[in-house]
Amino acid sequence: MKYKLQRARSLSPGDWGILAEAWLTLSWIDFAVSFLPYRWWKSWLGTPRDTGSDTAPGSSHDINRLVRLLDAAANHHPRKPTCLRRSLGLKRLLGRRGIASVLRIGVNKDNTKINAHAWVECGGIVINDAPAVASQYALLPVLTEELLQRIEGPSVESV
Numbered sequence: 001m002k003y004k005l006q007r008a009r010s011l012s013p014g015d016w017g018i019l020a021e022a023w024l025t026l027s028w029i030d031f032a033v034s035f036l037p038y039r040w041w042k043s044w045l046g047t048p049r050d051t052g053s054d055t056a057p058g059s060s061h062d063i064n065r066l067v068r069l070l071d072a073a074a075n076h077h078p079r080k081p082t083c084l085r086r087s088l089g090l091k092r093l094l095g096r097r098g099i100a101s102v103l104r105i106g107v108n109k110d111n112t113k114i115n116a117h118a119w120v121e122c123g124g125i126v127i128n129d130a131p132a133v134a135s136q137y138a139l140l141p142v143l144t145e146e147l148l149q150r151i152e153g154p155s156v157e158s159v
Helices: 002-010 013-035 038-045 060-075 083-096 145-152
Strands: 102-110 113-122
Touching (some): 013 060, 038 083, 060 083, 083 102, 083 113
């Protein structure tokens, strides 16, 4: 407890602002993913053109700071955010600062169980998980608009 208080006192006012932003972002994402139709929040996953190879204007220190503060917000959230919710939150925090990132979703099979995991990459580097995570999961293919239309049917706008 004493260590947590010391860490909290060491945060700058800017860090407190980011911590609050991260906590509120995680709350909004949790609500949206839990209660709103997928079509309302699917754009948060990124576009088929996202490659992660864009040069991020933020320094690695800025990116690591956002990751650390989002993790702190997640650890003090009433509902423990899943890797997808954390990754969506981090992608949105980075995007608000003009830092290019890509949300990745992968799957693997462990005996009879299928596992899914989400993480964020900047410039092809995993930033919110172990670097080897990308090799432990098979990436799900990017859903293009054409494929989504086949799955969901024609949208109201195209009819």
